[in-house]
Amino acid sequence: MAAPMNNMRMSLEDLIIRLYDVQAVKFGTFKLKSGIESPVYIDLRVIVSYPEILVRVSEYLWDASQNCSNNFKSLCGVPYTALPLATCIATKHHMPMLIRRKEAKDYGTKRMIEGHYEPGERCLVVEDVVTSGSSVLETAQALKTADIDVRDAVVLLDREQGGAQMLKSEGIHLHSVCTLSKMLDVLQTSERLSGPDIERVREFIAENKFNAMSGIKRNGSGDTHCSHKKAKKVHNYADRASLCTNPVSKQLLQIMETKKSNLAVSADLTSCGEVLELVNRVGPHVCLVKTHVDILEDFTPEFTKRLTELAQKHNFLIFEDRKFADIGSTVLNQYSGGMYRISDWANITNAHSVPGEGVIQGLKQVGLSKNRACVLIAEMSSTGNLAKGDYSSATVKMAEEHSDFVIGFICQSRLTSDPSLLHMTPGVQLTEGQDSLGQNYITPTEVITNRGSDIIIVGRGITKATDPAEAARQYQEAGYRAYLAQFE
The missing domain is CATH 3.40.50.2020 (Rossmann fold)
Structure with missing residues (x-):
């Protein structure tokens, strides 16, 4: 008692x-x-x-x-x-x-x-x-x-x-x-x-x-x-842009500097009209728009034409989240052809490193001459995923060996100190948690300040908001504030 x-x-x-x-x-x-x-x-x-x-x-x-x-x-x-x-x-x-x-x-x-x-x-x-x-x-x-x-x-x-x-x-x-x-x-x-x-x-x-x-x-x-160890030098976006040889990473960092934004919106909606309306509203606040073009139920080539026009209007890049994961000859055709013709309009796409370097070589054969770029999936945010440990280390090595085309990673934290490689982290919301399908959510402060990533990828925190533009503004401010917190 x-x-x-x-x-x-x-x-x-x-x-x-x-x-x-x-x-x-x-x-x-x-x-x-x-x-x-x-x-x-x-x-x-x-x-x-x-x-x-x-x-x-x-x-x-x-x-x-x-x-x-x-x-x-x-x-x-x-x-x-x-x-x-x-x-x-x-x-x-x-x-x-x-x-x-x-x-x-x-x-x-x-x-x-x-x-x-x-x-x-x-x-x-x-x-x-x-x-x-x-x-x-x-x-x-x-x-x-x-x-x-x-x-x-x-x-x-x-x-x-x-x-x-x-x-x-x-x-x-x-x-x-x-x-x-x-x-x-x-x-x-x-x-x-x-x-x-x-x-x-x-x-x-x-x-x-x-x-x-x-x-x-x-x-x-x-x-x-705050860490009492001597901190490694953190480059600002403008300095990092000057160190990049790939035109896509250079342009992306310049956009991040100009717009004071490290926010990528994941426009995972199923109709072209909904995606375009969302992008037009949140465009002023983002550096990237991430699409899943294969979930669109009414896709036509007109969609990518209008999306590209919005990218020019609002100054952001387009990232098609295709997650290529096949042998080189197959991904070459998937990237350049088919009904989506991804290499014609997406500045960035991504790939798993499971197939080995062939997947990068196949994409590079198409994308390099078009000033396109790829990010590799080194880590994932879903519960029970296998992208970790030796897999992640091998992915970093592949990126370093193909730095003319690979500009960074989908990851949960910084994997390399190379300032020319960008780290993009999905599963970001203003509060931590997990959804019913095992998606783990972390905050902009945790992603950018604590884990050293560069870009926050936000989906439902914006797409499900009553006012997506206001939600995007809040994420933009939170992400940029977390970026500033890295500097003494």
Whole structure:
């Protein structure tokens, strides 16, 4: 049976000590998901097993929310650690609560935000720990997509590594209960930590500060950290364009620089009219339009003519997602002939490397003279796929050996440091999750900033949106912001 709750309010100092005692805060040497070693590890999920601590933390968060200059009508906890905290606040103070889903249901309302709300209402975001602020921002973006206004966020612990500044640059004011420096002071005074341990953590914090232009790494608990290793040089789009010898990769990077966009829309609709209408609406926000021409039920050559005209109008390239996977002589004919004549209108196509180099040679024989290019499928986003490990390594080697025609990869993360090779990642939405058919979704921040990819490929997040143009704008901004975050 749980111990009865003490009615006297727990001081912040006592709360910090209790968090340490239940190992919600640990000090030592911890390898994070990013591979770097950290002297401090914070995991507040454990407090759900300590009701008294859970309640006290929620009360301090509520107190911090009273400093908000903007009147909020509801609150939303960042999934998943902050959900019980938000629930405690909501029940104690009779405050309406919203829940942000990490994935949409494939039945019912299919909503990403659960709960009752009015368009334009103001919502307070609740979080446990902030390092970069990216988790708060992702929740805020999901709320804003549902026409919910976010101006403030409350957090128990600010690690003082730049998260508050980043959120401020996005128009969100962070109100923290405690800083990591305060926590260190309390633990040193209470003799929980020694002087050398304190200095290790302070040094780590100082070396891992970042701003809106710095790189971010994510650890296993959902917290984020900047790598304290010396970062490799990140080339901007314009510099990379100057390093490319293939005219397609050069043009694509120039478009990305000019339009400030790393967004590719996957126009997977089944009628020509629907595709053309969608492309005309989202065209100003994208660098690539990806098609599956063989799913069109009313295809005629007029479709590709009009698509090419839209590409010129809105300054984007066309990527036919054909996934060639046969011997060279067969793909040569599939690429150049048939009813689709892909090589005549698609700037880029793609291929599996399973058949070996012959598939590249067959495509190259047609495409090279037409200033076309190919990307190889090195990794996939579906559950249980076999494109990984040795397969991915062999695919990279093939690309490097055919760099006159192969300009990059379909992948889940950066596979090579060669700045002339582009990395394109599908399965991107503003919130993480999985659909009913095993498609895994990851966020623009995870794809571009954390995994080092170059282009986000978005399908249903745009095609199923009520306003595809507005959705494309949001993805464009999120993707470009994630790109900027790679630079010191």
